[in-house]
Amino acid sequence: MSEKQQRLVYSIIEFLNQSIQDGTVKADDQESLEVAIQCIGEAFGVDPSNAEQVEKLSVKPATLQSIFDVFIKTRNKVASGSQASASASPSTGPTAEDKARAEKQKQTGNAQMSSKDYDAAIESYSKAIALDPTNPVYYSNRAAAHSSKGDHLSAVGDAEKAISVDPKFVKAYHRLGHAQYSLSDFKAAASAFERGLKLEPTNASMKSGLQNAKARISDDSKEASFPSTRSSPAGPAAGAGAGLAGMAGMAGMADMFRSMGGGGGGTPDLASMMNNPQIMAMAQQLAANGGLEALAQNPAVANMMNRMQSGGEMPSMGELMSDPSLADIVRGLGGMGGGMGGGQ
Known part of the structure; x- marks a missing residue:
């Protein structure tokens, strides 16, 4: 039996004896506790009545209770510091390997867009996003793929996500404006183009998109006031x-x-x-x-x-x-x- 273990056992026996003396333990339980103390001492070779052993094993002026209190306070302080550090520190984000793999998925998606395999392109861009959700290009490209297959509502969602990831990513505003225009929400389209132009005032595509969206808003207002008598074209050509x-x-x-x-x-x-x-x-x-x-x-x-x-x-x-x-x-x-x- 090592001295370190005996010192711990002696501190436990000392604590239990103190609990009997100060009334922490009920009178009905004191006899049972005294038997337990005797059994513990015999098991570890610790005799509290042996003065020589007491002098060697005692940790006074510290007690088991005071040592335990210090431990609890230290643990709580360390835990609080770790939580504060974790909340203050940014998330690790994608690794360099993740970003490289995401770029390969994007390139695959671009090739699939060129061959008009839009569903496959959407899947490739989704894989890129899963690997690196911090890159607005992947959301913007997926928005283009959705628009290409006529799913402009999904395109709106992806364009807005790209903007939330990087509010300065100009191309996402064009994607958003195009999708809103295709959904006949011309006011929302104009708003998207205007937001993009604030970032890049010389963008010709954005200017033209805004001009056309405003023209459609104006046309809609005129039609509301003066309903057109011209019939709308029908069929695929329309x-x-x-x-x-x-x-x-x-x-x-x-x-x-x-x-x-x-x-x-x-x-x-x-x-x-x-x-x-x-x-x-x-x-x-x-x-x-x-x-x-x-x-x-x-x-x-x-x-x-x-x-x-x-x-x-x-x-x-x-x-x-x-x-x-x-x-x-x-x-x-x-x-x-x-x-x-x-x-x-």
């Missing part, structure tokens, strides 16, 4: 026209042309043309006068615009020129562009 309107019309077409740039072999430099204020003014005036209505009812054109606005690949010049409606516009704009020059 759905395509509504979809094209939801893609911010001429604004989306301008973005599409800017992204493509000019072509060779006499093809007009569309990027330069769409940056020409006179041509843009003429095109917007044409849209305001209803001149784009027939074009808007072209399903092929609507599909191209929907793909572009939802984050998919841009249409090639060959694809544009293969459609008679767009080919006429491209040629006409080329004639108006005059000597602006071709692409590089």
